[in-house]
Amino acid sequence: MTKIAILPGDGIGPEIVAEAVKVLDCLRDEYGFAAELESAPVGGAGYDAAGQPLPDATLTLCREADAVLLGAVGGPQYDALPRELRPERGLLGLRSALQLFSNLRPAVLYPQLAGASSLKPEIVAGLDLMIVRELTGGIYFGQPRGIRERENGEREGYNTLVYAEHEIERIARSAFDVAMKRNKRLCSVDKANVLEVSELWREVMIRVSADYPEVELTHMYVDNASMQLVKWPKQFDVMVTKNMFGDILSDTAAMLTGSIGMLPSASLDASGKGMYEPIHGSAPDIAGQNRANPLATILSVAMMLRYSLGRPDLAERIELAVSAVLDQGLRTDDIADGGSSVSTADMGDAVVQALRNQEH
Ligand code: NAD
Numbered sequence: 001m002t003k004i005a006i007l008p009g010d011g012i013g014p015e016i017v018a019e020a021v022k023v024l025d026c027l028r029d030e031y032g033f034a035a036e037l038e039s040a041p042v043g044g045a046g047y048d049a050a051g052q053p054l055p056d057a058t059l060t061l062c063r064e065a066d067a068v069l070l071g072a073v074g075g076p077q078y079d080a081l082p083r084e085l086r087p088e089r090g091l092l093g094l095r096s097a098l099q100l101f102s103n104l105r106p107a108v109l110y111p112q113l114a115g116a117s118s119l120k121p122e123i124v125a126g127l128d129l130m131i132v133r134e135l136t137g138g139i140y141f142g143q144p145r146g147i148r149e150r151e152n153g154e155r156e157g158y159n160t161l162v163y164a165e166h167e168i169e170r171i172a173r174s175a176f177d178v179a180m181k182r183n184k185r186l187c188s189v190d191k192a193n194v195l196e197v198s199e200l201w202r203e204v205m206i207r208v209s210a211d212y213p214e215v216e217l218t219h220m221y222v223d224n225a226s227m228q229l230v231k232w233p234k235q236f237d238v239m240v241t242k243n244m245f246g247d248i249l250s251d252t253a254a255m256l257t258g259s260i261g262m263l264p265s266a267s268l269d270a271s272g273k274g275m276y277e278p279i280h281g282s283a284p285d286i287a288g289q290n291r292a293n294p295l296a297t298i299l300s301v302a303m304m305l306r307y308s309l310g311r312p313d314l315a316e317r318i319e320l321a322v323s324a325v326l327d328q329g330l331r332t333d334d335i336a337d338g339g340s341s342v343s344t345a346d347m348g349d350a351v352v353q354a355l356r357n358q359e360h
């Protein structure tokens with residue numbers, strides 16, 4: 001039976017994850033989805049429960065599970081802790097222990113929310129693109145790194161941008177696999193006109209593309225990609241890029257949609273096992289108020305079904321249910337644009353009801 005590790009985390013984490021669990025329960029009750037859910041603390045909650053942001057029992061559960069659903073971690077009460085005990089360490093520890101090197105960040109703008117974007121509605125309405133970011137290599141991890149003194153006494157900072165061929169190849173395969181599940185168009189973003197690393201990146205992308213003849217591979221320099229993302233984002237289906245470029249471009253893409261409470265994400269290993277979480281944080285400013293938008297977390301469950309659990313049919317049902325509640329005019333505070341809003345729990349209940357109402 002499929003086993004899903006549930007890590008609510010901190011702040012609004014437990015509230016939004018509770019709604020995602022309602023959706024999973026509905027899939028079990030109504031659609032015969034056989035899954036066992038087991039919860040464990042992480043982040044500040046891990047520290048409170050076991051003195052560590054990633055307790056051993058939580059890591060063991062995540063290793064055994066087929067997929068992990070995470071809420072969010074962090075909160076002001078943990079800010080004074082030493083770095084190694086901070087909540088974010090729990091997340092980083094999970095990413096590295098589970099070798100989650102492929103970060104999938106979709107930017108989807110439901111037409112009903114086109115007004116939330118800072119761009120003109122016709123540019124972004126119906127936007128549906130996916131950025132695949134390499135997550136465990138590149139300049140954020142390359143050695144040597146540091147701050148040193150030159151002979152003349154002046155200090156210099158330095159980092160190393162390095163990718164081994166196998167690292168490029170595995171992110172390439174991950175991105176081509178994603179493209180195969182979408183519209184089969186992949187744009188590889190690099191800086192091959194300046195960086196040798198990017199030359200190799202491009203060469204490996206082209207080599208791997210031979211194994212995916214159905215996918216149309218194109219290349220774009222990162223400076224142009226940043227322009228194109230705000231000029232005509234709907235030209236993209238899947239983009240793949242290295243860690244730092246992906247960090248920057250995925251935030252731009254997320255903001256095209258204007259609604260942080262709507263966006264899920266996935267981090268995958270080489271076998272497709274993954275950790276799924278909303279892109280937003282623990283929102284301590286609204287924690288415990290039943291006001292947070294649970295849709296990013298619910299849509300993270302849809303991604304989990306599509307990318308780790310081999311159930312694209314159920315993923316689509318969830319996405320349709322989310323679209324249906326938006327059609328009904330239901331909005332949490334963050335997407336209400338000053339209009340009336342519903343609570344976290346009401347939004348979750350409405351998605352479950354919409355799921356039940358689907359023909360099956
Ligand atoms: P945040 O994403 O938590 O919040 C930013 C703003 O967006 C806040 O006004 C918040 O109320 C709002 N918001 C976020 N999610 C929302 C939702 N689902 N519904 C409605 N409104 C929502 O970012 P922050 O304030 O910079 O960070 C807060 C804490 O979260 C910090 O401790 C930070 O380290 C942590 N954090 C965790 C993650 C993660 O767990 N992956 C990511 C980012 C930040």
